Amino acid sequence: MFEAGKFEDMRNYCIKLLEKNPNDLMALQNSALSLLNLEKFTEAISYCDKVLEENNFDIYALTIKIHALENLKKYQEILDCCETILSRNKDDVWALNTSGLALNQLSRFREAIEFYDKTLRIDEKNLTALMNKAISLGFLGDYQNAIKYYDNAQMIDPSIKELAIAKSREFAKLGLEDEVFLAAQGVLIKDMEKIKSDAKKNKCSVFHQFCQLEFEEHEAKRKSIK
Secondary structure, three states: OOOOOOHHHHHHHHHHHHHHOOOOHHHHHHHHHHHHHOOOHHHHHHHHHHHHHHOOOOHHHHHHHHHHHHHHOOHHHHHHHHHHHHHHOOOOHHHHHHHHHHHHHOOOHHHHHHHHHHHHHHOOOOHHHHHHHHHHHHHOOOHHHHHHHHHHHHHHOOOOHHHHHHHHHHHHHOOOHHHHHHHHOOOOHHHHHHHHHHHHHOOOOHHHHHHHHHHHHHHHHHHHHO
16 A cells, blocks of 8 residues: 555554554554655654654654654754664664754754764765755855865766755855856866866866867767767
């Protein structure tokens, strides 16, 4: 039923199970899951709490509760749930990142960064931590370091177009017009200096140098196909 997206049917089935046994753990968990998907977030939390009364560390119930709390924008309660998870496993990357995201929403950016740093010590290529640390740094006015973290994330997954836009926005705050343009085109920091240097050598704008580079790359690909 879950795979088919039949959440109302799933909920009704769980109701029948709970009529027979009000303490049926799986029925309580799946009731919470169905209610989450039906966007009945407060009800979903009530079922999670029933599970957590029996087992305060039930990861399934804590995870569903956190998702419901996110929709209700109850960020302090999310932090409490994450703290429970991390008390059992201090290296739970999902809980670390979720704590950081909640702290961002509470404008507690320095604290958020501490959680992203913990994630990055475990997994230096974690995109969620890299991107959201960049966001936190930007809010703190540390635009240079925000740019570096956006750039690191972009190297890992250049298909995320929002990274180029965000990086360009941070360069704009520094008043670096050439970098604003290059970043918006998806150019990495390591490639920017060469483009700027070539533009100076060729006595043209960075815009024209970039267009020439794009043209040359296009021509090289076209010739390689023939």
